[in-house]
Amino acid sequence: MNSTTGSMSQEADISSGKISIEKPAQRLSLGRIDSAWALVLPIIIVVVLLYIVPLLYVFQLSISDPKWGLDNYERLVTMRGQVRVMLTTFRISAISATLAVILGFLVALAMTWVRGVHQQVLVICVMIPLWISVLVRGFSWLVLLRDNGPLNDWLMAVGLITEPLAFVRNELGVVIGMVHYLLPFAILPMYSVMQGIDERLLFASRSLGASARTTFAKVYIPMALPGIMAATIIVFVFGLGFYVTPVLLGGGRVVMLAESVSVSILTTARWGLGAAQSMALLAVTLCLVGILSKTVGLKKGLG
Structure with a gap:
């Protein structure tokens, strides 16, 4: 015991x-x-x-404002002017995002394949626009693209056109300015992902008999897809909220959602409508960010 x-x-x-x-x-x-x-x-x-x-x-x-209810949100989908603003915003943002991703992919690809001084020069060229004010860039494009600007003068001097082309005060000028602004934000996510792709996988594909085109389309592009998806959504979300560039290069003829919010609040004093537009923009942004996080993952897509 x-x-x-x-x-x-x-x-x-x-x-x-x-x-x-x-x-x-x-x-x-x-x-x-x-x-x-x-x-x-x-x-x-x-x-x-x-x-x-x-x-x-x-x-x-x-x-x-002006009374309780969902009248302001109803106006966003029933008033012809508001619907036109929404469609213009989505159309220009989609076009600008597509062009920025295509051009940015080519630049990111070059940054990935080159080495040494050439890579450093490309990185500096991509980063420099981020250090310049969007207002300065907008005025620079306005001077360059106006009817008597350097671009039209050169085209007329070489005989390609007989009268100035309308590059500004229309959607073309807005798209040009937006693509220029969005390019770094498209390049950096793609470059971050493409830099981590193992080149030995490409060599293995070629050694197994695949052509360079097949290797690029079926091996390289799928591995770079998270960066492409992330870049597309990021630049599209940025494009939805553009204000300065459409005002300067659109000349009042191209009204996007951010400018419409400013007019509703500061000019027409329709605070409720402007607030509804802002909430609609926020909702679209959150949905796109949610799609990004669910499809490719924020951490993977942003490197």
């Missing part, structure tokens, strides 16, 4: 020892969680106060 009692006491000691060992680990884990929340909490407070609360106020304004 004594031995049984001793073994039971030893088991109790062991059990109590286990408990005493586990408690500090649990306390340490809880301490880490508390420290993480202490670090994140200030950012959460800032986001809630400076973003979530104003956003909720904008939503309230969209359903309460």
Whole structure:
């Protein structure tokens, strides 16, 4: 009986020892969680106060001005002017995003394949536009593309045209300015993904008898697809919110959603309609970001 009692006491000691060992680990884990929340909490407070609360106020304004209800959202799909603005915004954004991704893919491909000084020059050329104000770039394109600008003067001098072409105050000028602005944002995600593609897979495809075209289409493009998808959605979302470029290069003849919001709030004082337009733009943006995260993954797509 004594031995049984001793073994039971030893088991109790062991059990109590286990408990005493586990408690500090649990306390340490809880301490880490508390420290993480202490670090994140200030950012959460800032986001809630400076973003979530104003956003909720904008939503309230969209359903309460001039009266409570969904009349402002109904106007977005029933008023001919609002429908035209929405269609113009989506059309120009889609065209600009497509051109930016196509041109950006070629640049990203060149940046991936070249080495040394050439690669550094390409990276610098891609980054320089990001350091220049969008307002400066818009005015530069306006001077370059106007009727008596350098481009029309050169085309007339070489005999390609007999009268100036209308490059500005239309959708063409807006698309040119938007593509120029969006190119870096299309190039960088694709370059990030394409840089991580193992070239040995391409060599293996060629060694198994595939042609260069087949290898590029069936091996390289599928591996680069996450970057292409990410770049497409990113530049399309950016294009939906463009304001300065359409105002400058559109000359008032091409009205996109951001400019329409400004007119509704600052000119016609239809605060509820402007708030509804803003919420519609936010909803589309969130849907596109959700599609990006579900299809290719934000972490994978953005490198």
